[in-house]
Amino acid sequence: MNPLAEKYFRKSALPTIFCPGCGDGTVLHAMLRVIEKTGLENYAFVSxxxxxxxxxxxxxxxxxxALHGRAIPVATGLAxxxxxxxxxxxxxxxxxxxIGGNHLIHxxxxxxxxxxxxxxxxxYxxxxxxxxxxxxAGSKTKTSPYGNPERPFDAAALVQAAGAAFVARETAVAPLRLEKSLSAAIRHQGFSFMEVITQCPTQAGRNIFGDGKPQTIYHALKKAAVSQKDVPLESGQFRVGILHADLASPPYRPPLASARPI
Ligand SMILES: Cc1ncc(C[n+]2csc(CCOP(=O)(O)OP(=O)(O)O)c2C)c(N)n1
Ligand SMILES: [Mg+2]
Structure with missing residues (x-):
């Protein structure tokens, strides 16, 4: 077993539910690498x-x-x-x-x-x-078999407009970049948001990308992720990196609360 998995995994929960080629395992691994540097005892997780x-x-x-769409209000109580x-x-x-969009913006x-x-x-x-x-836009899914006519949400822009002080976007196909931005998001004091664009070969692969092979989405995401500014969402490309950081914005804290350690 990977040494970080050996050290931090809840082994009774294994095997994972992830399909072969799913990006969720890469996100989990990035989190383990950040934990290794910052100490597991400092964290509580909500999903x-x-x-x-x-x-x-x-x-x-x-x-x-937690319940579908309700991770953020539960996390608010914990915070x-x-x-x-x-x-x-x-x-x-x-x-x-x-389902959870309203909680996100607030x-x-x-x-x-x-x-x-x-x-x-x-x-989904x-x-x-x-x-x-x-x-x-135009994606074919099980509930949009003729192509989705709706515009996609740009969640990163949405939270920034709502007041998020730290916003980043990465992909699961560039794990070192992902770890670096995740670490910066976690060290930020206040609300930080990270969008991680991942490959789902089983559902997005077969439906949207027309191919269930993980490497098909992997290459598509590698090509679409760019670091220059002002990439319109409709172009099929998206910007990765730290998109917004306002380090002076004071986090909401209950009176008398001490600062957290990391
Ligand atoms: C109140 C409620 N509505 C609907 C569902 C069914 N449901 C479970 S997971 C899910 C979609 C999850 O999609 P996403 O958040 O994109 O997660 P993914 O599985 O893609 O990682 C839905 C609709 C539910 N569990 N509870
Ligand atoms: Mg999803």
């Missing part, structure tokens, strides 16, 4: 429902696997009652922007001290490939 909601369940520490912990939320594009507006990691696989993965709020 919603979906494949991505399982990511923190495999970490052997305090985890709340206020346990200000000495770093609260990290793992949520899917459906969980975060669909946590950003309030600048609650938490990191929200939104796993954007462009689809766990429930069989229904359209989510975030696939590229």
């Amino acid at each position: 919603g429902i979906g494949c991505s909601g399982w990511i923190p369940v495999y970490i052997n520490t305090d985890v709340i696997h 206020l009652s346990m200000p000495d912990k770093k609260i990290v939320v793992f949520t899917g594009d459906g969980d975060c922007c669909g 946590a950003a507006r309030r600048n609650i001290d938490m990191t929200v990691v939104m796993i954007n696989n462009y689809i 993965g766990m429930t069989g490939g229904q359209v989510s709020p975030s696939p590229p």
Whole structure:
């Protein structure tokens, strides 16, 4: 077993539910590498429902696997009652922007001290490939068989407009970049948001990308991720890196709370 997995995994929860080639394992591994540098005892994790909601369940520490769309309000309660912990939320594009969208914008507006990691696989993965709020326009899914006529949410722009002080976007196909931005998001004091665009070969692959091979989406994401500014969402490309960082914005803290350690 990978030494970090050996050290930090909740082994009773194995095997993972992830399909072969899923990007969720890469996100989990990036989190383990950040934990190795910062100390597991400093964290509490919250997740919603979906494949991505399982990511923190495999970490052997305090985890709340909450209801669909409700990870952020649960995390808000934890952030206020346990200000000495770093609260990290793992949520899917459906969980975060669909059913949970309202919670997302208000946590950003309030600048609650938490990191929200939104796993954007462009689809409702766990429930069989229904359209989510975030696939590229025109995507064919189980519930948009003729191509989705809706515009996608740009969640990173949405939270920035709502007041998020730290916003980043990475992919699961560039794991070292992912770890670096995740680490910066976690060290940020206040609300930080990370969108991680991942490959879901089983649902997004077969439906949106027309091919269930993980490497097909892998190469597509490698090509689409660019670091220059002002890439319109409609272009099929997206910008990666730290998109916004306002280090002076004071986080919402209950009176008398001490600063958290990391
Ligand atoms: C209130 C409620 N509505 C619907 C569902 C069914 N449901 C479970 S997971 C899911 C979609 C998850 O999609 P996403 O958040 O993108 O996560 P992914 O599986 O793609 O990682 C849905 C609709 C539910 N569990 N609870
Ligand atoms: Mg999804």
